[in-house]
Structure formats: structure tokens, C-alpha cells
Amino acid sequence: MTPRRHTAEHTLDVAARPEVLYELVADAAAWPAVFGPTVHVRHLERGDRAERFRIWATVNGAVSDWTSRRTLDPEGLRVTFRQERSRAPIAAMGGEWRFEPRPGGGTRLVLLHDFAAEDDDPETVRWIRAALDRNSAAELDALARVAELGHPAREVVLTFTDTLRFPGAVSDAYAFVHRADLWARRLPHVSRVRLTEEPPGVQDLEMDTVTADGSAHTTRSVRVCEEPSWIAYKQRITPRLLLGHSGLWEFAPGGDGTTVATARHTVLLDPSAVPEVLGAGRTLADARAHVRDALGRNSLATLRHAAAFAASASESASESASGAGTSA
Missing domain, CATH: 3.30.530.20 (START domain)
Structure with missing residues (x-):
């Protein structure tokens, strides 16, 4: 039986232009210095609009790794991603970054995830949600911190x-x-x-x-x-x-x-x-x-x-x- 898909959404309003935040997310090579959970990113394929990389990051306190594909849309201010090889107990994971201009200035950062747990075990689903809550909050805060430093x-x-x-x-x-x-x-x-x-x-x-x-x-x-x-x-x-x-x-x-x-x-x-x-x-x-x-x-x-x-x-x-x- 195919595991059930679950979703998660995390948002943050940031006093910075959408383009500034998009560029930070698009530059995956710099993530280890910007994002707390990310340890290393190693590109396997890299183009202007699509890329594939292996990433190591802390997940609930332990270092894990997986391979992801991303599609970059600078005009639409979106970055979509999908793990092509997830690590147990995650059966599948994907999502999207959105950078929505706010009335009067600033940006609403939106980070969406969809995921499936092996055997659809409720405890595993809770474990994955806890990891997403922790890492997503850390990543959104890190983006805000860098974008609001007042320097390019x-x-x-x-x-x-x-x-x-x-x-x-x-x-x-x-x-x-x-x-x-x-x-x-x-x-x-x-x-x-x-x-x-x-x-x-x-x-x-x-x-x-x-x-x-x-x-x-x-x-x-x-x-x-x-x-x-x-x-x-x-x-x-x-x-x-x-x-x-x-x-x-x-x-x-x-x-x-x-x-x-x-x-x-x-x-x-x-x-x-x-x-x-x-x-x-x-x-x-x-x-x-x-x-x-x-x-x-x-x-x-x-x-x-x-x-x-x-x-x-x-x-x-x-x-x-x-x-x-x-x-x-």
C-alpha cells in the first residue's frame, strides 16, 4: 500500500525584497554558512533552471543525507524540490519555496513540504513533523537574519x-x-x-x-x-x-x-x-x-x-x- 501523503507549511514575514531572499535560497552551495541545519551540499548536476545535489544536514540532532532535484524559477520567485532518494524513515519528501511580495514592502516567506512516512506509522509521521518544524523555523529565521543585515x-x-x-x-x-x-x-x-x-x-x-x-x-x-x-x-x-x-x-x-x-x-x-x-x-x-x-x-x-x-x-x-x- 502506498504511504499516505502529509503536508506542512511554514511562513515568516521578512523586511526584505523577494529577490534578495530568492537569491539566498537559490544559492545552495552557500547554505552550510547560512542555514543552521545544513552541513554540506555537493552538486551532482547544475544548470540555470535545474540542479541535482546531495545534501547533509542535521535532522532531529543527527546528521542525515539525501539527494534532491530542484527547479529554479526566478521570474515566478519559486523554487521547487523533490528528494529522489530519501532516508528512512522518510519514504518521500518534496516541496516548494515561495517569496510573496507584501503590500507596503517586505516579503512573506512560504516553505511548503509534502512527505510520506515508511509504513505510514503515526509515530514516524510525528517524528518527521518535529524535524520539519525545527529545521524549517531555523531556515526561515536564518534567511531573515541575512536579508535584514542591511547589506547585499x-x-x-x-x-x-x-x-x-x-x-x-x-x-x-x-x-x-x-x-x-x-x-x-x-x-x-x-x-x-x-x-x-x-x-x-x-x-x-x-x-x-x-x-x-x-x-x-x-x-x-x-x-x-x-x-x-x-x-x-x-x-x-x-x-x-x-x-x-x-x-x-x-x-x-x-x-x-x-x-x-x-x-x-x-x-x-x-x-x-x-x-x-x-x-x-x-x-x-x-x-x-x-x-x-x-x-x-x-x-x-x-x-x-x-x-x-x-x-x-x-x-x-x-x-x-x-x-x-x-x-x-
């Missing part, structure tokens, strides 16, 4: 990338970043680490870091690990200057025994924190430069140490192979 999204959302190529195996470079529990011993800018991994591939990481100016920060992140290709993370506790921060470590063969490692950051700046953190008279442009330098410096330092680790592992493997090939 391009000024407060910043994405940048650093890349390093070095001799060594992809698996060794990945292992260095994956074993963040050892970073306090391996990385000079990390002073304390607490790491748990449950289930395998999903990590909770808390650490204290020191930036070049001597300031210390405590951050807490959830990380999704896809061995040996990439590790995505989303900070749950961010420094004062940031409202959101997500990142991605990627590792790929570079040819001739080398690895190409990339560190990507997407951040959401807090304009109200700029004078407090950087000083009176400093601007968002100063904040972007400061964050770019501080985060880029630390991620490049991590990549350089990963490169040294991978090179050392490669040399050790070569020496072992050479020794095994000699005769007494």
Missing part, C-alpha cells in the same frame, strides 16, 4: 579557495586532515582538540586555535568524511566576527605521484561585530580581508603539514620497498 549578500557571504600541490599519496594527505584528534601535536596554531566520530564518517570536532595576531578562538564543527577524497565541515561555534562558516578539504591525484589538496571556505560575516573585533571605523571590506587572511593562513598551514606528512610517508614506503628488494 555579496558583501556578507564570502567564498575563497587555497590549493597546494605536493609529492605524496592522496590517502596520506587525507589521513592527516581526518586525524584531527592529533592536530594539537601536529599543528602550531592548534592548542587543544576534542574529537568524536559516531557514526563512522561523521565527526564532532572542538578545538582552540591561535591566529597570527595572537588571538585565540574556540570553534566546534561537525565534519562529514568521504575517504579518501574530501572532508566537509560546518562550524557550530564560530568566532565573534562570523555568523556562519563552512569549509571543504579536497584531495585528488595530481599525476607523477603528487597530490592536489584544496581548502575552501564559505563564511557569513556579522557586520555588527566589525567595530568590536577590528576597531572603530573598520569596514566590511576590512572584515573580508581579515577573515580571508586568517582562515587562509591557517588552512594553508594545515595543507603544508599534510604535505610534509604525505611526503614522509611516501619516502618511508619507498625505503621499505627498497629494503625488501635487497638480498643478504
